[in-house]
Amino acid sequence: MLVTGASGGIGAACARAFAAEGARVAVHYHRGAKRARAVAVDVGAAAVLAADLTSEDETERLFAEARTALGRVDVCAAVAGVWPADDVPLWDLSLERWMATLHANLTATFLTARAFLREVAATGHGSLVLVGSTAGLFGEAGHADYAAAKSAVQVGLLRSLKNEVVRIAPRARVNAVAPGWTESPMTRGLVDADAVRRISRTMALRKVAQPEDVAAQVVVLASDAISGHVTGQLVVVAGGMEGRTVHEDGR
Numbered sequence: 001m002l003v004t005g006a007s008g009g010i011g012a013a014c015a016r017a018f019a020a021e022g023a024r025v026a027v028h029y030h031r032g033a034k035r036a037r038a039v040a041v042d043v044g045a046a047a048v049l050a051a052d053l054t055s056e057d058e059t060e061r062l063f064a065e066a067r068t069a070l071g072r073v074d075v076c077a078a079v080a081g082v083w084p085a086d087d088v089p090l091w092d093l094s095l096e097r098w099m100a101t102l103h104a105n106l107t108a109t110f111l112t113a114r115a116f117l118r119e120v121a122a123t124g125h126g127s128l129v130l131v132g133s134t135a136g137l138f139g140e141a142g143h144a145d146y147a148a149a150k151s152a153v154q155v156g157l158l159r160s161l162k163n164e165v166v167r168i169a170p171r172a173r174v175n176a177v178a179p180g181w182t183e184s185p186m187t188r189g190l191v192d193a194d195a196v197r198r199i200s201r202t203m204a205l206r207k208v209a210q211p212e213d214v215a216a217q218v219v220v221l222a223s224d225a226i227s228g229h230v231t232g233q234l235v236v237v238a239g240g241m242e243g244r245t246v247h248e249d250g251r
Contacts, residue, residue: 001018001023001024001025001026001070001073001074001075001077001222002025002026002028002062002063002066002070002073002075002076002077002116003004003015003018003025003026003027003028003076003077003079004028004053004076004077004078004080004108004112005028005029005030005079005080005081005131006027006028006029006036006039006077006079007027007029007030007031007032007033007035007036007039008032008035008079008080009182009183009211010079010155010179010182010214010215011039011077011079011080011130012035012039012211013210013211013212013214013215014077014079014214014215014219015027015039015042015043015045016039016042016043016212016215017044017077017193017212017215017216017218017219018043018075018077018219018222019042019044021219021223022045024070025043025046025074026045026047026048026049026065026066026069026070027039027040027043027045027046027047027049027067028049028050028051028053028080029048029049029050029054030050030051030053030080030146033050036048036050046069046070047065047066047069047070047107049062049066049069053080053108053111053112054103054104054107054108054111055095055111057112059111059112059114059115060115062115063115063118063119063211067119072119072123073095073119073123073126074119074123074125074126075125075126075127075128075129075222076112076116076119076126076127076128076129076156076188077129077131077222078109078112078113078116078128078129078130078131079103079131079216079218080108080109080112081105081108081109081131082101082104082105083133083143083146083151084100084101084143084145084146086096086130086142087141087142087143087157088142089141089142089144089210090144093144093145097112097143097145099101100147100205101145101146101149102139102145102148104149104239105146105150105153106149106152106153106157108186109130109153109157110157110170113128113130113157113161113174116128117161117164117165117168120165120169121168121169123169124168124169124175125169125171125172126165126169126172127172127173127174127175127219127221127222127223128161128165128172128173128174128175129173129174129175129176129177129222130153130154130157130158130174130176130177130219131153131176131177131179131214131218132150132151132153132154132158132176132177132178132179132234133146133147133150133154133178133179133180134178134179134180134236134238134241135147135150135151136148136149136150136151136152136153136154136155136178137151137154137178137229137236138240138241138243143221150178153176153192154176154178154234155234158174158175158176158232158234159232161174161234162174162175162231162232171224171228173221173224173227173228173230173231174231174232175221175227175230175231175232175233175234175235176233176234176235177214177217177218177221177234177235177236178234178235178236178237178238179209179214179237179238180203180208180209180236180237180238180239180241181196181199181200181208181209181238182208182209182210182211182213182214182237183208183209183210183211198206200239200247201245201247202241202242202243202245203238203239203240203242204240204241204242205239205240206239207239208239209236209237209238209239213237214237217235217237220235221233221235
């Protein structure tokens, strides 16, 4: 199986979780080579593969290399994505950032999904898990570009693919997870104790997720044994987050 974005917190946790279940894992990274290699050592990865997933050619090469290393690519966790840290309202948002965010999140997921479904067409089976975000459910002020990209991934793309994939493989499945605030390299410095008290006011559970919390749900959705009759579903991993304040005080 292939994990994209395995140099990041959630991707690394997914690689470890799949390996713990006995899967042979190919670890993908774009820029985090050192982190990806460390993950690969931890999980005994079949391969450590670099690719820019916004590039059509590099994505196709990634899957060819993964196929060579694994024999077949029957599961893919499409974790790779980028959250731009700067808070920019739409009226100040540049077209350059808008396009960069959509390419890094939506286009990269499209190219990953397309390459994987071509593997499914050849093998006759497979399970794809997309990674969205609660930003795609509730929106995110200052990050409309990211919210739009993730909404497209976990709604329009997900629901289309779960119907398309059965045209080439009757038992193949596509699902997604939507993490909320998660401790990872992408959120480093943004989830200290004060921040957790503030952001968890919209959550039943007054804490942020660990990468392993998200990875566990990815493994469950990918498993034919556990989720063989589950497809087109979005699992929200966000401590019961709602689009409203649950806790009136900041405690």
